[in-house]
Amino acid sequence: MDRDKILQTIRENKAKTAPLPKPFGSPTEKQDSGLINRFKEMLQQVGGGCFEVNGAEELHAFVGEHFPGATDFRKEETWKEFPPDCPKEKLAQLKTVMLEGQFGVAENAAIWLDETRFPNRLIPFIAEELIVCLYSKQIVQDMHEAYSKSGKNTTGFGVFISGPSKTADIEQNLVFGAHGAKKYSVIFY
Amino acid sequence: MTGHAQQAGQFLKNRERAAWHDETLWIVRQKRDKMARAVPEWEDLREQASQIKQHTLSELDNYLVQFEKQAQKNGAQVHWAGDAARFNEVVSGIIKENNATKVVKSKSMLTEECGLNPFLEKKGIGVTDTDLGERIIQFREEPPSHIVMPAIHLKKEEIGELFHEKLHTEKGNFDPTYLTAAARVHLRQKFLEAEVAITGVNFAVAETGTVVVCTNEGNADMGVHAAPVQIHCVGIEKMIPRMTELGVFIRLLARSATGQPITTYTSHYQRPKPGGQMHIVIVDNGRSEHLGREDYRNALKCIRCGACMNTCPVYRRSGGHSYGSVIPGPIGSILAPHSHIKNYNDLPFASSLCGSCSDVCPVKIDIHDQLYRWRQDLSEKKRISPTKRHTMKIAGKILAGSKMYDFSGKMARWGIKNLPRKLVYNRLNVWGKERELPEVPKESFKQWYKRTQQGKGGKNGQG
Numbered sequence: 001m002d003r004d005k006i007l008q009t010i011r012e013n014k015a016k017t018a019p020l021p022k023p024f025g026s027p028t029e030k031q032d033s034g035l036i037n038r039f040k041e042m043l044q045q046v047g048g049g050c051f052e053v054n055g056a057e058e059l060h061a062f063v064g065e066h067f068p069g070a071t072d073f074r075k076e077e078t079w080k081e082f083p084p085d086c087p088k089e090k091l092a093q094l095k096t097v098m099l100e101g102q103f104g105v106a107e108n109a110a111i112w113l114d115e116t117r118f119p120n121r122l123i124p125f126i127a128e129e130l131i132v133c134l135y136s137k138q139i140v141q142d143m144h145e146a147y148s149k150s151g152k153n154t155t156g157f158g159v160f161i162s163g164p165s166k167t168a169d170i171e172q173n174l175v176f177g178a179h180g181a182k183k184y185s186v187i188f189y
Numbered sequence: 190m191t192g193h194a195q196q197a198g199q200f201l202k203n204r205e206r207a208a209w210h211d212e213t214l215w216i217v218r219q220k221r222d223k224m225a226r227a228v229p230e231w232e233d234l235r236e237q238a239s240q241i242k243q244h245t246l247s248e249l250d251n252y253l254v255q256f257e258k259q260a261q262k263n264g265a266q267v268h269w270a271g272d273a274a275r276f277n278e279v280v281s282g283i284i285k286e287n288n289a290t291k292v293v294k295s296k297s298m299l300t301e302e303c304g305l306n307p308f309l310e311k312k313g314i315g316v317t318d319t320d321l322g323e324r325i326i327q328f329r330e331e332p333p334s335h336i337v338m339p340a341i342h343l344k345k346e347e348i349g350e351l352f353h354e355k356l357h358t359e360k361g362n363f364d365p366t367y368l369t370a371a372a373r374v375h376l377r378q379k380f381l382e383a384e385v386a387i388t389g390v391n392f393a394v395a396e397t398g399t400v401v402v403c404t405n406e407g408n409a410d411m412g413v414h415a416a417p418v419q420i421h422c423v424g425i426e427k428m429i430p431r432m433t434e435l436g437v438f439i440r441l442l443a444r445s446a447t448g449q450p451i452t453t454y455t456s457h458y459q460r461p462k463p464g465g466q467m468h469i470v471i472v473d474n475g476r477s478e479h480l481g482r483e484d485y486r487n488a489l490k491c492i493r494c495g496a497c498m499n500t501c502p503v504y505r506r507s508g509g510h511s512y513g514s515v516i517p518g519p520i521g522s523i524l525a526p527h528s529h530i531k532n533y534n535d536l537p538f539a540s541s542l543c544g545s546c547s548d549v550c551p552v553k554i555d556i557h558d559q560l561y562r563w564r565q566d567l568s569e570k571k572r573i574s575p576t577k578r579h580t581m582k583i584a585g586k587i588l589a590g591s592k593m594y595d596f597s598g599k600m601a602r603w604g605i606k607n608l609p610r611k612l613v614y615n616r617l618n619v620w621g622k623e624r625e626l627p628e629v630p631k632e633s634f635k636q637w638y639k640r641t642q643q644g645k646g647g648k649n650g651q652g
Contacts, residue, residue, distance in 0.1 A: 003269035006425065006473045010250040013481030020244040023433045024237050042450055084463050088381055088415050107228075107440075108450035121414040121462055125407045125454075143436035143451075151397075151432030156263075156460030157414075160439075162451050165407040169322035169338065171345045172213050173365035178321055179373060179380070180407030180454070 026144050035106040035139040036188065042109035046163030047176055049185030052136075059133060059189035063098065070096040070131060079119045086120055097127035101186070103138040105146045105160070111186065112150045114158035121157050125165075130181035132161070136188040192532075193539045194619070197507035201623070210342065211505040217338075218499040220448025221549065228444070238441055239553035241434045242490035246480065252395040252428045253471065259398030263460045265467040273303035276472050280305060280387065280420060281312055283468050287418050289314070289384035295402070295409035296320045297389025298336055298493060299422050299472055302515045305387075316387075317379045319408040321372050328355050334509030336516055337446050337495035342508050376408070386412030390423035391492070392438055393469075396431040399459045400469060403442060403452040410456055420468045421458065425476050426489040438492060441551035446494040475528055484562050488523045490552040497546035497556055503539050512536060519546035519556045526563060534572045537563035576617070595635065602629045 043050050053062045063070065071094055072078055082091070099118060101111035111132050115121060124130060140146050150158060165180030176182055201207050225231045245252055257267045268283075270276035284292060292309065294300065294316050306316050306327075318327045322339035326332065328351055333339030340348070349363035358371045388409045392401040400421045402409045413419045429435060443449040461467035479489060498504045498518030509517035514525035514533055522536035537560045540546075546556040567573050568581065587597045605613055606629045614621045632640070 002271040002275055002473075003471075005271055006269060006471075006477055007250045007253065009473070009477035010253075010425070010480060013477060014249055015243075015247050015480075015483070015486065018240070018243040018247045020430060020434075021237055021240040024234065024437050046450065046453070092377070092381060105451075110451050110455065122411070125410045125414065143440045144433075147432045147436040150457075151435075153457065153459070156458075156462065158457045158459070159410070160451065160455040161453065162455075163453050165453055166405050167321045167369060168405075168447075169320070169325065169340050170348050170365040170368055171343075172216070172338070172341070173345070175366050175369040177373065178369060178406035178408070179319070179376060179411045 024144055026141050035141060036136055038106040039104050039109055039139055042107065043163070043186060046109050047166065047174075047184070048109060048163045049183070051185060051187040053187065053189050056189055059187060062187065063133075067096060067098065067131060070098040071127075072098040073118050073123065074098060074100045074133065082119055082123070084119045088122060088126075091120060091122050091126050094123065094127040096129040096131065097123060097181075098131045098133065099124060101132040101134040101138070103140060103146070103149060104134050104186075105141075105143060106139055107142045108162055109186075110143075110146070110160035110162040112146065112158065112160055114150070114153050114155040116155060124159065124161060125180045127181055128177075129183040129185075130161070130164070131185050131187060133187045133189060192513055193507070193511050193535050196511035196513065197503075197539075198622075200508040200511055201506065206342075206344065207506060207508070209344075210508060213341065214499045214505045217447060218496070218549070221445055221496055221499065222448075224444035224448045224450065228440070234437060234441055235551055235553050238437050238492075238551055239490060241429060241437060242552050245428055245430060246426070246486065246489055249425060249428060249480070252430060253425060256393055256395040256398055256428060257471070259396065260469055261398070263398045263467075265398065265461065265469050268468060268470045270470055270472045270474070272474050276303045276422070276470060276474065277305055277308040279470050280422070281309055281314065283418065283420055283466075284309070284314055284385050287384060287466075289418065291379075291383050292316045292385045292387060293319050293379055293383040293408075293412040293416065294387040295389065295404060295412055296323055296339070297387065297422055298516060299389055299424050299474075300387065301333065303472070303474060305422075317376070317383075319376050319379065319412055320404070320406060321369060321408075324372060324376065325351065332510070332515070334517065335495060335498060336493050336518075342510060377411075380411045380415045383412060383416040385418040385420060386416035387420045387422065388413060390421050390427050391442065392429050392435055393423050393427045394430075394432055394435060395428055397459065399432075399457050401435065401439075402456050402458070403439075403454065404456075405447075405449075405453045407454050410454055413456075413458065414462065417462075417464070418466045418468070419458070419461070420470060422470050422472060424472050424474070426491075442492055442494055445496040445549065445551040479524075479527060482527070485523060485527065485559055487554045488520065488556075488559060490554050491520050492552055494551055496549040496551065500545045500549050502541055502543065502545070507539070512539065519560065520554070523556065523559045523563065526567070530567075530570075530572060534567055535574070537561075537567060538573075538577075595633070598633050602633070605629045 053059050104111045164176045164184035165178045167178035168174050268279045325340040334342040345363045352358040353360050390400045391403045443452045504518040514521045525533035540560045544557045
């Protein structure tokens with residue numbers, strides 16, 4: 001009954017139909033080479049670390065050398081260890097988590113991750129440190145392009161992440177690690 | 190003297206803090222400017238956002254129905270609440286059905302507006318606000334003073350003292366990093382225990398039935414993904430048509446709010462987690478009524494970024510609490526009198542009408558024009574204080590006739606110069622409170638003009 005009343009009041013009160021403007025086009029010419037540099041610049045601004053390796057093989061070696069203890073959800077066996085119904089107390093023990101990003105956005109260093117990338121939705125948030133691997137060709141210019149890619153998402157949950165969790169609620173002092181990852185890095189390959 | 194002015198006077202008593210508040214919010218405004226300037230198409234984006242909202246509001250019933258259908262298809266349960274009381278009942282009903290007593294909540298001005306926390310607390314359900322700023326003010330049993338930075342009125346020493354008392358942090362340790370770490374540990378426990386998580390909603394996408402929540406802390410996600418039951422509370426005006434339109438608003442929101450290119454987390458909740466429940470409560474509470482107020486309709490475009498507060502010379506110097514309304518600042522001064530005209534009839538006057546709010550608004554709401562219109566409506570409805578009404582009436586008469594004007598000017602110039610200070614700065618002279626009247630010129634402009642320009646000819650020089 002609340003539903004009908006709300007809808008009825010809207011019908012009585014709304015203005016005459018205004019047209020929906022044409023989708024906002026990305027204004028500038030595409031500059032594929034500049035995208036990664038723009039992304040890196042923004043990543044630094046939002047407090048994220050940045051590594052760059054040459055291709056998938058080098059990435060493998062790099063991860064083995066620099067993040068040997070990471071819980072790597074790019075691997076099938078990790079999914080078995082942390083199934084979707086994994087108790088949250090166990091997830092709360094996660095230190096360094098590694099995920100594969102789907103694509104990045106140059107204008108704000110956000111990376112899209114939907115739930116095909118992790119078995120439990122808490123994982124990207126509850127880890128102390130988050131590392132996202134991103135194929136360096138998978139970068140779009142802005143959020144318009146981003147949503148034309150992710151907008152077709154049919155999974156139950158997806159998120160753009162840009163940097164570590166942060167707060168400035170105490171006197172506007174920026175502090176990393178409010179509730180989510182305290183440390184955040186991207187490895188381009 | 191009116192409510193806002195009195196409260197502002199209280200706020201200004203602590204000069205150091207008031208100056209800090211003013212400067213800090215101005216820094217946020219400058220960060221916003223830097224971000225806006227870095228996007229060459231910024232003005233087009235604002236126009237686009239404004240038009241999208243214009244369209245959506247003109248088709249709001251259809252979009253709500255589409256959203257509901259899509260969300261249900263996704264497996265979410267959709268509820269409708271006509272007013273605050275009904276909203277509180279719906280939410281407490283969901284909590285009760287699940288025999289839950291532990292609830293976490295991320296920031297939602299809508300639940301603040303409806304008084305959800307006190308309602309649930311009366312029913313024995315403990316709600317923990319999980320945004321750091323909100324947790325701080327919840328401990329202090331205070332309302333937020335800003336919609337994006339709820340604890341901006343507090344200094345770190347006060348928060349250190351508060352955390353020492355509530356969370357047993359070291360006495361005298363006011364380091365923000367230390368205090369944030371303590372809150373993290375405290376709230377991590379709350380997240381893991383919670384049976385129900387409540388969130389507000391930044392945008393609801395009709396095409397896909399998705400609700401979108403933006404946070405920097407990650408508290409909405411920690412709550413939603415850890416608790417078996419998630420409840421998203423959304424005002425009807427949060428609808429947007431499609432994902433295509435979402436991009437426009439995500440680009441504008443964080444840049445306008447805090448001068449960030451995007452919030453750390455932009456989360457898209459579409460289906461319940463495996464074995465979990467997802468509820469969406471669609472709330473009206475006066476919004477559909479507001480849609481019919483043609484002159485003020487645009488206020489429903491608001492995306493709650495807070496940019497109008499950060500830039501407002503009155504807000505910055507009077508603090509959010511001085512407004513006494515759920516949403517303070519310029520946009521709050523439009524909305525509050527509509528919900529309760531008697532309590533908030535002074536808020537449209539809490540503005541210098543400088544227009545800065547309208548300039549920074551990412552959805553181009555004509556904020557200062559609406560405030561000006563409110564003043565006229567209020568005085569027509571005789572809803573302003575008698576002092577203001579009579580002063581205006583007298584001023585109107587004086588300004589309408591040139592003889593009266595000349596005479597009054599002369600009197601005022603003489604009076605300010607010759608009358609005793611006590612008489613000039615009397616109780617009725619609210620302008621002169623904490624402010625010096627300008628130095629009196631020897632002659633009026635008219636006299637000066639006559640004296641110097643007479644006989645010079647020129648277009649307007651005939652004397």
